[in-house]
Amino acid sequence: MEEAAHPYVPKDLKLPGYVPISMSMSSILSVYLASSLFVVTLVWFLFGKEYSKGDSRYVGRDSAVIAVEGITAVIEGPASLLAVYAIAKGKSYSYVLQLAISLGQLYGCLATSSFYYYSYYIGANGWWVLIPLLISYRSWNKICEAAANGVETKMKKKIR
Template sequence: MASPVAEAIINAAPTLHPYYPRHLVMDHYVPNTNSMMETLVKMFAVFGTIISGSLLLSRRKRQSTIRGLGNQLTFVWFVMCGFIHLGLEGYFGIYHKTLAGMNTPLAQVWKEYSISDSRYLTSDSFVLIMERITAFAWGPLAFYVAYAQYHNLPSRYIIQLIISLGQIYGNVLYYCTTLIEGAPHGDPHPYYYYFYFVHFNAWWIVVPGILLFNAIKNLHRAVAASSAPASCPVSKKHK
């Protein structure tokens, strides 16, 4: 049995963890039970299932805006956004205070990603607010855009514009709020910085940028068509 002095030293010692900054106190942290590779393989397997299922669903619709590879990929994108925003980011928004001590599948994904940005395990106010807006606003709206595209509803491009602009804005702020401080919250190793922090988030700037342009182009075309003067039929003169 440990002496009172030894117990006091053990209790006073900071919990070892892989996160930055290294002096970060995280008393409730427990290591993942899955390895990095296991966590990523399981995550990408789920993503692959969602992508395959939504792509097959999009090909069942043989008319209107769902036709063509570009429109099918747009449909897949918004279905994926719905699942990621509501499922993964919504999970963070609810369990952010206890994530570091949890080992559920989604908690382990967040703990692995947090090596590149520990703000997710410290309930950082900006990250928490940004992720909750993303989860509970953009998540349901992403599913709606996919539904609207599938059924060729005219509201599709309006919501597509709103979501895409919001995703770009949120990610630019997400990058800038840590980069302006010198990115102190992440492991500086190139794998974690470029693959986790830069790569995973860049998708939500590049793709929404393309879809924002697409929405503006289609809305402009619709407004131009509705504003065009109606052509009057030319009456024939009888001789």
């Protein structure tokens, strides 16, 4: 039985049982996007009202909540994608982005009511505080380290 040709390198790599993809990339993406939209919509309808019990400002469309969520969606969302790119490519500005995004997330977490404080804010949202704090701490140290190295390099050049 002859093995199907594969698109991987090296071309002479033996892949027993390899089966070429039968769906087009647009078909795969369409199914994925439709499934994702369905799941997000289902979760929203099932749990959105429950979350609003913990913070009634989400139900009443409080202007502060709309502002914070607007910033999160319009600025922090795309900045997060840029940060993923910067981290993957080893760009120097990745730490500045991580710090800014984490501080924005921490600011958003501070705006909550006390009704379901422990179950919703601490229990469900604890990770939204802990992880940005850890990333902020790490990014701050990396930025300070880079700044200190830059000052040392400049001082060495002046001495010579």
